[in-house]
Amino acid sequence: MAMANNKKVGVILASAVVLAVMPFLVGGALGNSWVRILDFSLLYVMLALGLNMVVGFAGLLDLGFIAFYAVGAYTYGLLCSPHFGLHLPFYIAIPIGAALAAFFGILLGTPVLRLKGDYLAIVTLGFGEIIRIFINNLNAPVNITNGPQGINLIDPIEVGGFSLGKTFELFGLSFSNVYLYYYMFLALTVGVVIMAWRLQHSRIGRAWVALREDDIAAAAMGINIRNIKLLAFALGALSGGVAGGLFSAFQGFISPESFSLIESIMILAMIVLGGMGNIPGVILGAVMLTVAPEILRATIGPLQMAVFGKTLIDPENARMLLFGLAMVVMMLVRPEGAWPSKRRRMEFQDAKKGVTHG
Amino acid sequence: MAETLLKIEGIVKRFGGLVALNNVGLTINKGEIYGLIGPNGAGKTTLFNVLTGLYMPNEGSFTFAGKDLFRAKPHVVVGTGIARTFQNIRLFAEMTALENVMVGRHIRSKAGALGAVLRTKRTREEEQAIEAKAWELLEYVGISSVADERARNLSYGHQRRLEIARALATEPTLLALDEPAAGMNPRETADLKDLMAKIRNDGVTILLIEHDVKLMMGLCDRIAVLDYGKKIAEGVPEVVRNDPKVIEAYLGVAHE
Ligand SMILES: Nc1ncnc2c1ncn2[C@@H]1O[C@H](COP(=O)(O)OP(=O)(O)OP(=O)(O)O)[C@@H](O)[C@H]1O
Numbered sequence: 001m002a003m004a005n006n007k008k009v010g011v012i013l014a015s016a017v018v019l020a021v022m023p024f025l026v027g028g029a030l031g032n033s034w035v036r037i038l039d040f041s042l043l044y045v046m047l048a049l050g051l052n053m054v055v056g057f058a059g060l061l062d063l064g065f066i067a068f069y070a071v072g073a074y075t076y077g078l079l080c081s082p083h084f085g086l087h088l089p090f091y092i093a094i095p096i097g098a099a100l101a102a103f104f105g106i107l108l109g110t111p112v113l114r115l116k117g118d119y120l121a122i123v124t125l126g127f128g129e130i131i132r133i134f135i136n137n138l139n140a141p142v143n144i145t146n147g148p149q150g151i152n153l154i155d156p157i158e159v160g161g162f163s164l165g166k167t168f169e170l171f172g173l174s175f176s177n178v179y180l181y182y183y184m185f186l187a188l189t190v191g192v193v194i195m196a197w198r199l200q201h202s203r204i205g206r207a208w209v210a211l212r213e214d215d216i217a218a219a220a221m222g223i224n225i226r227n228i229k230l231l232a233f234a235l236g237a238l239s240g241g242v243a244g245g246l247f248s249a250f251q252g253f254i255s256p257e258s259f260s261l262i263e264s265i266m267i268l269a270m271i272v273l274g275g276m277g278n279i280p281g282v283i284l285g286a287v288m289l290t291v292a293p294e295i296l297r298a299t300i301g302p303l304q305m306a307v308f309g310k311t312l313i314d315p316e317n318a319r320m321l322l323f324g325l326a327m328v329v330m331m332l333v334r335p336e337g338a339w340p341s342k343r344r345r346m347e348f349q350d351a352k353k354g355v356t357h358g
Numbered sequence: 359m360a361e362t363l364l365k366i367e368g369i370v371k372r373f374g375g376l377v378a379l380n381n382v383g384l385t386i387n388k389g390e391i392y393g394l395i396g397p398n399g400a401g402k403t404t405l406f407n408v409l410t411g412l413y414m415p416n417e418g419s420f421t422f423a424g425k426d427l428f429r430a431k432p433h434v435v436v437g438t439g440i441a442r443t444f445q446n447i448r449l450f451a452e453m454t455a456l457e458n459v460m461v462g463r464h465i466r467s468k469a470g471a472l473g474a475v476l477r478t479k480r481t482r483e484e485e486q487a488i489e490a491k492a493w494e495l496l497e498y499v500g501i502s503s504v505a506d507e508r509a510r511n512l513s514y515g516h517q518r519r520l521e522i523a524r525a526l527a528t529e530p531t532l533l534a535l536d537e538p539a540a541g542m543n544p545r546e547t548a549d550l551k552d553l554m555a556k557i558r559n560d561g562v563t564i565l566l567i568e569h570d571v572k573l574m575m576g577l578c579d580r581i582a583v584l585d586y587g588k589k590i591a592e593g594v595p596e597v598v599r600n601d602p603k604v605i606e607a608y609l610g611v612a613h614e
């Protein structure tokens with residue numbers, strides 16, 4: 001017991017050190033643009049963990065998850081920009097965005113309570129598109145969202161009069177804003193990880209698994225199906241809303257384009273590829289799918305030049321081609337995901353052996 | 359003398375044109391083992407589904423422990439004290455036996471999302487109590503040796519027992535068992551009979567569906583017979599056994 005605890009503390013300390021020096025290693029070796037990619041992967045970890053509560057824990061297939069990211073992002077964008085002349089501090093704007101996203105989660109959850117599987121997927125897909133289209137068109141007759149032009153000059157996050165949006169000096173070196181945002185995102189990501197972990201290993205998490213495995217038996221055991229589903233939608237959306245607010249502040253600019261269906265699908269792919277329902281797997285999936293396309297972007301062009309002496313395929317096309325191919329291969333070779341939970345791995349093993357379910 | 363625990367009157371359940379339950383009424387007294395028999399398709403399981411809130415009855419009335427449960431939601435029914443098992447076992451297949459029983463504690467515990475995220479002292483204590491109670495119940499039904507096995511890998515007999523443990527975890531006053539002995543060998547059936555007697559002695563009223571007439575006659579205090587959605591007889595086993603309508607509808611067939 002003490003041994004196990006010591007080991008756990010050791011692992012946590014080691015990861016903390018690695019995560020703390022990560023941006024300096026990456027930034028020093030590859031430049032600031034890669035630290036920026038790290039920042040984005042943290043945002044996607046938050047998103048993927050949020051969606052994982054809905055899809056992985058409770059088993060509710062949601063294809064419109066990006067809507068909650070949009071709600072969080074636009075809440076921050078509208079409350080902290082010259083658009084309305086409001087400049088609320090982030091510690092007010094982000095919680096408002098998160099709460100609003102949770103509210104939208106319940107709004108989506110309520111009409112789909114009776115739906116499952118593919119039907120649920122289609123309705124949530126529609127919901128995601130509706131939110132985006134609304135944002136796209138809410139510029140007339142009253143201009144709320146500024147329509148397709150999006151919102152500009154969004155305030156960076158400011159902590160104690162110190163703006164994370166500016167370059168800062170340390171030991172005579174200057175560091176770009178991507179470093180400070182990294183730590184801010186990391187702190188909130190750790191918060192979301194702890195939240196997801198603790199929920200999973202609680203009475204609520206057990207009820208979600210029960211719901212996923214057999215909703216009739218779950219109801220007959222006294223689980224209030226409606227509430228437990230809405231809770232999954234609300235808490236998942238909450239994490240999405242937080243990530244959205246951070247995205248808004250980090251980018252300084254948002255427009256409806258950032259919240260299209262492909263984004264929802266990518267987040268779902270992160271979960272499936274990483275290992276649905278398993279928090280470390282989902283984190284891995286989010287990081288892989290954020291970083292891999294960037295690695296391809298950086299290597300395909302030069303590689304072609306080195307091998308063929310000229311560019312045969314447009315790097316942008318080649319990148320998506322390879323990326324898609326990698327996903328297909330991955331799903332064929334390891335359908336349970338890169339790092340699945342024990343339970344899920346067993347399910348797939350049984351399925352392979354041809355054992356029927358139940 | 360006997361205290362009424364459950365009372366239904368005039369229950370009608372229709373599936374389109376099919377009347378699965380036609381004006382069914384019955385009362386179950388506290389502390390008894392009440393048997394429900396009838397040929398295949400008579401409506402026994404449908405009645406269970408109505409009593410546990412999974413099906414909405416079209417007409418009738420339903421009170422339990424003095425509370426009106428007509429058209430109540432399943433979780434309300436469980437909260438009031440009715441728990442059940444399923445004819446075609448419905449365990450949470452990928453969860454362990456222990457976790458299955460822990461799910462049964464859901465309704466008797468409180469920790470919400472906030473408590474879980476903050477992991478308050480109360481949440482931790484409650485979680486420990488849930489696990490302790492689940493162990494206790496696995497021991498009670500005699501399967502604590504397989505606590506960490508996934509439910510789907512358990513033997514048939516163990517799965518049946520696990521379903522009973524999970525139902526008991528909700529602290530029912532009425533335990534409804536839908537063909538718990540189906541598919542069991544005589545030895546397992548005898549053990550199950552002992553278990554049911556033990557549960558009753560510990561103060562839980564039992565509503566039991568079984569096709570094994572010998573088992574039913576020996577175990578039940580009273581028996582009701584359903585046929586084509588209608589109750590055609592009710593009473594102590596001796597009387598029901600000798601009822602000509604029952605012999606015609608059911609027993610004759612079973613004895614052939
Ligand atoms: N959900 C449903 N939809 C339509 N018909 C149903 C439904 N559930 C049950 N029925 C019908 O109601 C009738 C009663 O079925 P029920 O399952 O209650 O019988 P039973 O007495 O439990 O039979 P068995 O001994 O075979 O378990 C049957 O004709 C069945 O087909």
Ligand SMILES: [Mg+2]
Pocket residue numbers: 402403404445
């Ligand atoms: Mg039946």
